[in-house]
Amino acid sequence: MSDGKRILLTAHPEGMPDETHLRLEPMAIPRPGPGELLLRTVYLSLDPYMRGRMNPAKSYAQPVKLGETMVGGTVCEVIESHLDGFAAGDLVLAAAGWQTHALSDGTGLRKLDPRAAPVTTALGVMGMPGLTAYVGLLDHGRPKPGETVVVSAAAGAVGQIVGQIAKLQGCRVVGVAGAPDKCAYVVEELGFDAAVNYRDVDFAKRLSQACDGGVDVYFENVGGAVFNAVLPLMNDFGRIPVCGRIAHYNNAASDKGAEGGASELVRTMGLVLVRRLTLRGFIVSDHADRLDDFLRDMGEWLRSGQLRYREDLVQGLESAVGAFQGLLEGRNRGKLLVQVGTDPTLQPA
Structure with a gap:
């Protein structure tokens, strides 16, 4: 068969x-051998980390x-x-990549129960973005x-969860987003205390007013x-x-060491010293030991209605590149997914 795509x-x-x-x-649909599975992609997750994987430079992942x-x-x-x-018919969380079909030997697969939660959540609130929010905020x-918590990219896949978990911890939460509807969403629907549009000309002033008692935790997604x-x-x-710095992901490789320049680095380190700040970069894959706690707590928050989420769904693998560009430019609303194939959980019985 040759009607696959990648x-x-x-x-x-x-x-x-x-x-x-x-x-x-186009690609030929592979045939599974002994000990193998043939997978058909239903949903593909688009995430900011993918931009770094397109660069040849050494990083935390190949x-x-x-x-x-x-x-x-x-x-x-x-x-x-x-x-x-x-x-056949099982639904699984996998790392099949940007393609319609893939072979697997079962390594790293996790079966999904569509009766427990919509399968899309395995790529969002109950998946890597949710775990990122959970360990980044609670552990780091x-x-x-x-306390006052500021969350950048507040309406995105990670930010929307960070802010709500912070509210559950009894914090005051200020979101930062790049459009009026995003700011309205995190306040009116997710329960943030305030939100500021970073595209406003007086953004720094508005943020200072929203955080008149200072900031205790800043969840960094953008730089x-x-x-x-x-x-x-x-x-x-x-x-x-420090979860991500999406504002810099499209910088040329030659610019990577000069973001903000030497004077900005001096200023940053001066404030780190005198205010005794802790900056902690983290990668979610280092926190597999927290998965059970995360699934338990997040599942309970969702079932009880204490936590909400939004997904942004585009259709067809051919839409993936344009959708990914939109992610890097902040055009998505919530967790960005590509529906690559028919979802059997949505089909009539």
């Missing part, structure tokens, strides 16, 4: 990736090689199984009741002007979990 990394982007770097091509299928988390249906423990931000505006507001012994 997207290959064909060149390393300098700046925004497009179809010259990520090429859609970059995608030119000519390889672009990596990504997926929800898949088992089409054919030659592996004990899996049967260590919020205390009454750039938002970081520069939050940093002077940090209280003594404040904590800054």
